[in-house]
Amino acid sequence: MPDLNPAALDFLLHRRSRPSKTLALPVPTQEQLVPMLTAAARSPDHGKLEPWRFIVLEEGALRRLSNLVHSRGEALGKDSADIDKASYQFASAHLVVAVVECQKSSAKVPAIEQTYSAGAVCLAMLNAALASGWGANWLSGWASHDRGFVEVGLGLNEDERIAGFIHLGTETTAPPERPRPNLDEITAWMAA
Template sequence: MQALDLLLERRSIANLVEPAPEGKALENIIKAGLRAPDHGNLTPWRFVIAQGEGLRKLADILVHAAEVNQSSDAVIEKLKKAPFRAPMVITVIAKVKEHEKVPALEQYLSAGCAAQAMQMAAVAQGFQGFWRSGEWMFHQEVHQAFGLEGEDQIVGFLYLGTPGCSAMKVPERNIADYVSYL
């Protein structure tokens, strides 16, 4: 797949099945994340991979946070199943470092770029994915389970696997609606 086509045709696919990336393919995905823009060379990212039993552990972390919140049974049941929507989930974390020239915001953006690069590397190798966020990535119990400190933040859960369906058509957008010139 050509690089420009990869970017112009980017589409999340939420129906993911086995196999998940492994070996060299997974290594390429991680390496792509490590190439994200990184002002100050701080490497402000960490990637926690869950697959197999790790998906159950991720579900347990989410369910525990929901129980602490006294969430409804429906929310808890949904969270029990959430990680199993793909054979692999990579939690992308911004590990914020104190720096006089690189504020936390830049480090969050860098971690977000890492997630995007990882998703694109997966697609380039024949896999697919989708990037999820939501209230649970901000929950103190989830942060504690992942060892977050200070201004650290989960920037998303990157679900990866093999496409279980065809991608929907990429929506057409009028460039003029989003661009202006000084």
């Protein structure tokens, strides 16, 4: 019989991301954030390649990125509503962890598995924050896929990309439950 961890399972069965617009001060300190980053870094990583890294974005960096979204959006011909929405994502935030996917050359580990690992890091970071009592949300958006934005704003190399922005803060309102997938519709059981 396996060792049970009912508290962990209960957490996973009831976890719920918090809308980023509802996250307020205070935010985790560096000392409080390190265990969350450590937990996220324990994600599945075939070949121990560590095909990801973190950039912790504090308020000054977030304001700068909000301004950069405006100039990049205009250069790309985005409409003002898309620009404002993407800019607000940074302007309204107090602390964000950018999870950067860093593909590594490997004969054994395909690129797609490295992408999956970076996604696992995002979810682990989100869950570690929620388990630590903080509100958290995983966002991306058009700016995260714009080379000009990520290279100028975040210093990413040409072979790096954003896997996600994990917004952190104090939850101000509890989100309502949302419909969940119907397991009968998405699960196939194969005995042979």
